[in-house]
Amino acid sequence: MNRLLHPGHLEDWRKRLIDETSPVRRTIVVTAGTCGRASGALEIRDALQAEIDRLGAGDNVGLLVTGCHGFCEMEPSVIVQPEGIFYGKLKPEDAPAIVKQTALAGKVVERLALEIPGTERRAAKLEQIPFYRKQMRLVSENNFRVDPERIEDYIRLGGYHGLLRGLYDMTADGVIEEIRASGLRGRGGAGFPTALKWDLCRRSSGHPKYVVCNADEGDPGAYMDRSLLEGNPHAVIEGLIIGAYAIGASEGFVYVRGEYPLAVRNVERAIGQARECGLLGKAILGSEFSFDLHVVEGAGAFVSGEETAMMASIEGRKAFPRPRPPYPAEAGLWGKPTNINNVETWATVPIILDRGSAWFASIGTEKSKGTKIFSLVGQVRNTGLVEVPMGVTLREIVEEIGGGVPEGRKLKAVQTGGPSGGCIPAASADLVIDYETLAKAGSIMGSGGMIVLDDRTCMVDLARYYLHFLEEESCGKCAPCRVGTRQMSELLRKMTAGKADESDLRRLEQLAQTVKTASLCGLGQTAANPVLSTLAHFRSEYEAHIREKRCPARVCREIISSPCQYACPIGQEASTYIALVAAGRIKEAYEVIVKDNPLPSICGRACDHPCEIACKAGESGEPISIRAIKRYVCDRAAAEGWDQEVRGDKDRVPRDRENVAIIGGGPAGLTAAYDLAEKGFRPTVFEALPVAGGMLAAGIPNHRLPKTIIAAEVEAIRKAGVEIRTGVRVGRDVTIEGLKTDGFKAFFLATGAWKSMRLNVPGEESKGVLQSLPYLKAVNLGEPVNIGPRVIVVGGGNSAIDAARAAVRDPNVKSVTILYRRTRAEMPAFPEEVEAAIDEGIDLKLLAAPVKILAKNGKVAGALCLKMKLGDKDAGGRRKPVPVEGSDYKVEAETVILAVGERSDTSCLTEKDGVAVSASGSVIADPETKATSVPGVFAGGDVVTGPASVIEAMAAGRRAAAMIECYLEGRPLLPEYKLTRPSLYIEAVALTPEEAVSAARPPMPHLAPAKRAKNFKEVELGLKEKAALGEARRCLRCDLETEDGRRAIKALKLKSGGRP
Amino acid sequence: MERDWKAELDDLLKDAGSRPRDTIPVLHQIQEHFDHIPPAALPFIARRLRVSESELFGVLSFYRAFTLKPKGKHTITVCLGTACHVRGSERIAEELETVLGVSAGDTTADGLFTLETVNCLGCCAIGPVMVVDGVTHARTSPQTARDLVENIRTGEKKS
């Protein structure tokens, strides 16, 4: 290696290095930091090398292994220079194409180019890739260009030139002046001006002086320090030498996290090289300045990142922080003046000296100059390190560079600055990033961690996580931090377990204040930030945990217990009855089902099963077929006569309480009535139609939900003490006013959503245009309707599919076509229903929007349609269909059935009743208490929410019954919230080895399509015993994963004499 | 025969410093060599560094990187840093606790595995991350964790 004994030697060496590099046509740059290696970068390097050797292409193609390129999400990746062609997520098999087509022929390998999400385009050039396009790489640029193991690479690119300028063109004060003029502020913590810090230390009187590089800031989630030390260690070393010269320090330390072994190795090697060349040691570059540098490897204590603690650690002691003043600038290492900066700050210094302060100060905002590297991680599409000029907005970083949160998710907040920082809620995403604005938003820049959080993150859990972390990392020296973090952590644990009450929240807030003001060091003083910041923006989440025992993000396991039970609006204990079925205890399973559900057989067929959507088995495979298991149990109960026995006559409940009028006999009304009867009230259901069941009876055709099933459930409810008066339309036959005089003391409005919406296209008035609900009602009630022979159904919801499947069963109908303007993935109808419709010969035309109903002599002749394509996302995150220009085509038909949505039906109300109705025509009711604007009148279900599910309506009915009881007892309307838990714990079954491998969700047996023709027989036949029991055995039994669950199972095992 | 710690350590540490400020580097070297700090060696280390034994003990128990207990044949480290946490690393640690039957920080009875946790390995973009015998694994899940253990177990059985 060269010894540089004279300033001119550096330039000579650089020139020689440039001359010596043999010109290759292209260089393949492999990113091989720790993250790249973890993703297989070295295998890619080997495969590329093998291919270059095989083709004997070494003279034309170079291979360069560098540190991290920042786009870690895409690793392993390469960049082919000079064109800057980027390929990510590579496999060794891709090597031949990269060498042959790109490195030798300069062509892009299309299949390896990056897909641009939301478009059909692909991009390969760095300047086209959104992740790179918006960045400004100053400090991290050399990570693309140098082999960190070779000082020669750094020198060839002008490395150590800034040092040369400092040593020979400037005085020490001049260097500080230059840094001051650049506006550089510390790239960690609160952004203290670097020149000021240096100057204080320089003017301090002690000797010797020290400089320290803090490479153990350790904010989990921020890793730019590692990347710079691994990929470009000489920049940090050069910065330290310049700083030491300016301050007058003779010795320096790089304190690196022990968790970064590659960084430790690379920086140690680089220091060795620098020493050998005379860039460290005596008389650097022939000047009078001498300085040497050592690496200290951290040993896994977060507090070491605090500067006074770090100094204690370098001295060989426990990393205890101490109060400041005295500041390290006066009394630091061994009591001598010491200056600490972090990795990124040191790495920025040579750039400023090399290119000048004026240039640097031209970048950024008024008070925050230059660029900053952020570690963009968490729930974001493009994770990695990004370097941007100060002053870009948070949204630009997260949305444009980061590509936003994953498909179907919603941005919730961005956590910046590590545990001492705070959360910036999504609503503030337009925040301009600099030190001041972040501080104003209640966070800090810190070392630049940006953890993107979407709706899957629970903010209370996040606070718990941080406080647990800080509790463990508190060095324990001062009591406010040691005890305070422990107590806060304990309170948060209680909250996330659903065991806290309001007083705990108050205590948490008090503790946070105490810890903030009374702690000794920065770690302690900021330890309450995770709590304070989440409380400031997400207080309602805390309240949900505490008051409602709900975790809106569905993260806190002690609150969720089984996701199926938790997700069920009426809290059906799915995991319990599934466990009973698995154990062959079917009758008990039935008891568990009917305990919470007055319409079990209906739900077993027509429920939209939020339980299955939440099922954990569905995360890595198919969810448990919960609805089918429930149906199996109910069918079995009916066959065995258990239903009579279990639900039987409820006359044992004395019915001596007030009369309550339930208006509407759908799922909401029936559930409310049933619950009220169980509580001893005398409920009467007023139903306008000739049958009870509401939408269940009149909206869903028999092939999906047989009338006999509904009748049996209604009968059971009647037996429980509910009077049902069909054919009475409130608002026409009787009024609420009138019912009041008849002695009804409370009312529940549950009239559903029966008003059809229009399509608003020309020709809608033609004869032969029907609305789906009136049509289905007529079919279901056996009234005559004339349709066909060709039928068009417009819409993609269950109502559209029901109408289509009813129509195809009409003897006059020859063909049915469904027109839907989006794709199948967006269809709100149950997928299995869509599948069945196709089986029945219904033609599904997707991305088709009718723009005109065609008519001849006032009668429908068909529809004029436009082809659609999916465009950008709308506010709700769904991609909007946009018409394809000039794509219109005709579909001929004699009947058009519109199923484009329904609105609430408030015809039961008269003006005198005074119940407030919204602009869109729904009854306004408090979502929590179901109370309307009139005391004693409650409302719930579709009449309030617009069309929703059966089970939501039932939950509304249940809540209304509870609130009506409160009201009639003269108590305040306060719902009682309970933690989700099973009423009984059942041991899990052990799967046989074959089951463990091959168990799968059983298909639902169907009536053969040929047998369905022109009749309304039930299509789904229900699971057979073996399938149902087998499926129940597949359940993961999440209910046993809470503390209660584990304890209960241990007790059960002890009792049965087994091993605990 | 008594083990000659002094000679052994002198040999191991021949290039290392012997001032109090060398404590942490020296402990790192010993930890790396023995995979733990042998308690019997403490007096010799203290003498070499010119610190009291209790001081030395204080320091080594303060830092998580140093352990007095020998480790298992294979060490699995799960990152519980924030970026990994929001991607579900807690579940992975729990899965490993169940599969191995030990709590984090402990070694299995057969001496095969030590389970450790860490707050950030600096690979936050490819989390959840775990390190198995020095090799970093990206984008892990409870399932991959379980598979990794199974693979090591089968490998051990064969040999």
Ligand code: FES
């Ligand atoms: S948080 Fe896990 S590697 Fe950083």
